[in-house]
Amino acid sequence: MEEIKAKKKPPTAKQLETDAKRRGGYLIPLLETRVVQAGKELLVNKTKVGNAQEAAEVMKPLFAGLSQRCYYALWLDAYFKPIGASLIAAGSKTDMSVDEPYLFRTAMQVQAVHFVVGHNHADQEPLEVSQADRVHALALRHTARMHGLTMLDSIVYARDPDLWLSVAKSTNDAETFSVGESVQLGDGITAVKMPEMEEDEIKAAMQEVDRFMSGLIDRIKAGAFKMGPGNAPGSSNVH
Numbered sequence: 066m067e068e069i070k071a072k073k074k075p076p077t078a079k080q081l082e083t084d085a086k087r088r089g090g091y092l093i094p095l096l097e098t099r100v101v102q103a104g105k106e107l108l109v110n111k112t113k114v115g116n117a118q119e120a121a122e123v124m125k126p127l128f129a130g131l132s133q134r135c136y137y138a139l140w141l142d143a144y145f146k147p148i149g150a151s152l153i154a155a156g157s158k159t160d161m162s163v164d165e166p167y168l169f170r171t172a173m174q175v176q177a178v179h180f181v182v183g184h185n186h187a188d189q190e191p192l193e194v195s196q197a198d199r200v201h202a203l204a205l206r207h208t209a210r211m212h213g214l215t216m217l218d219s220i221v222y223a224r225d226p227d228l229w230l231s232v233a234k235s236t237n238d239a240e241t242f243s244v245g246e247s248v249q250l251g252d253g254i255t256a257v258k259m260p261e262m263e264e265d266e267i268k269a270a271m272q273e274v275d276r277f278m279s280g281l282i283d284r285i286k287a288g289a290f291k292m293g294p295g296n297a298p299g300s301s302n303v304h
Contacts, residue, residue: 113145114217117231120181121220123147128185128226134161136184138168140177141217149175158188165205169212180209183220183229192223194230202232 076084107126114120120139127137127150136154141147151171154163161184172180182205186192202219209216219232 107150109147111147114139114141114147114181115145117218117220117234120218121183121222121229121231124150124181124183124220125222125226125229128183128222131185131224132187133158134185134187136161136163136182138171139181139183140172140175141179141181142176143178145179148177151175153182163201165208168205169208169214172212172214177214179215179217181217181220183222185222185224185226187224192221192228192230194221194232198232 107123109123111119111123114123124137124139128135134156135152136156138151138153139147140149140151151168153168153171154161156162163184168182182202198219198221202216205219206216217233221230221232223229
């Protein structure tokens with residue numbers, strides 16, 4: 066009669082830990098990251114952000130009364146419904162550095178599919194979209210695609226947040242995310258096509274993408290990911 070052998074029980078976590086220590090192993094912490102509500106809320110009366118005008122209206126309260134430059138992201142789900150907003154960077158009255166790795170980490174944590182960014186020119190009258198704004202927006206959109214995200218637009222606000230410009234359209238009467246030829250995203254909404262740029266602007270944008278990716282790789286190697294906005298390798302100046 067064939068002998069029936071008892072199945073060996075799988076080792077417990079404690080046994081595995083003891084065995085690892087015996088072979089010179091050591092313990093490392095199990096880490097988790099969480100999205101923590103900032104204690105403030107943004108009143109939104111839109112169930113879907115379908116154009117630059119609506120995006121600007123939703124984000125406008127974030128820039129009311131500011132005397133310094135700030136950079137916010139408005140997060141949208143797959144149906145373009147606002148699901149949250151985050152302060153990405155804050156600077157002086159005339160300058161600001163944007164930490165793109167923090168922006169994309171936050172986008173992943175809140176499970177955003179699309180997003181709109183906005184910042185203010187607290188010192189500038191009249192309001193205008195600078196070359197740096199356009200280059201940064203193009204580089205950011207390109208990098209967003211590599212993360213499986215869609216950046217729909219970048220809104221620039223004056224001291225008075227009732228005055229704003231769409232980087233995508235570069236006019237005060239922006240009515241849609243699309244400019245000229247566009248890409249359908251579903252439900253009648255189109256992805257933004259950036260205004261025609263000069264060759265030197267396109268080259269600068271691509272250099273911005275390369276610089277961002279190099280900085281991101283350096284930070285990964287150095288283990289320098291931190292939970293919060295800040296100035297670090299991989300950050301960009303927005304003027």
